[in-house]
Amino acid sequence: MGRAIVITSGKGGVGKTTTTANLGAAIAQLGHSVVLVDADIGLRNLDVVMGLENRIVYHVVDAIRGKCTVQKALIKDRRMDNLWLLPASQTDDKDAVTPDDMRTLIFELKATHDFVLIDCPAGIEQGFKNAIAGADEAVVVATPEVSSIRDADRVVGLLAAADVPARLVVNRISANLVKKGDMLSQSDVIEILALEMLGAIPLDDEVIATTNKGVPAVLEGKSLAAKEFIRIAKKLSGHEVEDRAPVGFFTRISRALGLSATPA
């Protein structure tokens, strides 16, 4: 049985979708089978960021309504054999799906994949409730801005109430601005949110460039941001090693393979 991880933030535009795409690709590179679920129904764009837009035939709402099987709605990534995408519907809205539907769907995906990464929509309304319904754990993305941190704090409270443990990724840290005292530092963010931190992604033009090309930055592998995404992915999947001793050996091998493949 795999693990379902929701990537959420509360505030929009902080990099949830980019983080989902990159962590998904990085974990897949480490040898796990990964499925990315776009829960932003009505405003889908994980498919665009993954560069799989033109392969969509069925989407998550079709799968939930039984118009097709879940497996049939999955799109295989064109670069990797173990990375899949379940795209959102563009024509429905968040009310087309209920938390129970999502729970069933995620459960089914967990049976066939090691990791299910759920890209949560912004906000804390129906879409959020749907996205966290099937999740075992959460990655909260926050940028070092007070508005983002305030929203993240709220979301962490909601996640705690739903019994979903959360960890933190700080996105778009600029070392220069922090040094000049013009930006909140990682420690400022952690101090308020009081969460375990998985990593801090530096502000990197490369991420924007690769995102617009429909290629996750980790697959280009050169930028600082990509290296940090890969480190976070290892931490996320490495955590699994301690928890589940029987698979530990194989996971470690695949990690090692992933390691040797990455520093391109």
Add this chain to the structure above:
Amino acid sequence: MDAATAVSNDNEDTRPPALLRGTAKGLEIHVIGSAGIGPIVEAVTRRLEEAPSFFRGSDVRIKVESGPLPAGCLGKLDELATQYDLRIVEVGTPLVKEKAKPAPSSDADAVPQPNLAAGSAPSPVLAPADDEVIEIFEEAPTSSGANPLAAVQALTTEELAAFDEPTKNAAPIALISPLAESPLPLVAEPGTRLVVGPVRSGVILDHQGHLIVFGDVNPGAEVRATGNIVVLGRLRGTAHAGIGQDVGFILALRLEPQQLRVGRKVARAADSDTPANEAEIAYCTGEQIVVERYLGKLPRNLATSI
């Protein structure tokens, strides 16, 4: 005087006919017996409908306050319980006996009606009103280490009325509404309550008695108590101590609040204020809220109020 008693007397007439409270032992329904069967049943139904599945299967204790339960009321409540899959396990009076109060005739005392000019609608929010006095003081009169932090606003009476109703506003409703995502223990019993933080944005803690928070109160969170508030961490949200009274203090290891309220007084951090790197205490001198360094000792008038 006991804080909880004091406030409940002040607010007795303004309380809703029925309140639902989550406790460690299950659900408690507090019923004001004198309110009559109709309002009680209606209030309970409304609260249960807000989160029909939230309490499913839980034990219910009915606490009757202010007079006996109206005839036929228990039957109605039992019907509701069956409908929402609840078990009534106990009917009794609350643990802390509240002073008997004459018939609810003193509404005017509890919610003072302001002498407003004709046409000006009472505003429930903290909007600046024409007759509002805003005082900014550089130094508190009584203390040497006072912080020039507070800008005290004398509020108009209808705003005060809104502050002075702890039970009517957020507290028990916050426990059951869909917004009740607080992961914190929700035991709403009078006395001192200990809470493990952080209290996160969007969470409202409302307590009758003193409140002690181990951890931070984050921006966007609110801690409210009829007694005093101690935050063993950073207070960065809003704190309201001494609800329904005019004494109370707020003590925090780091006092960096969005807003402080003690009784009927409101203060907000000055825009230019730099946080002190030490424990501070805020209390009300009767005229204004004073913030000063906490040197391990309470001001004398506060020490007697606990």
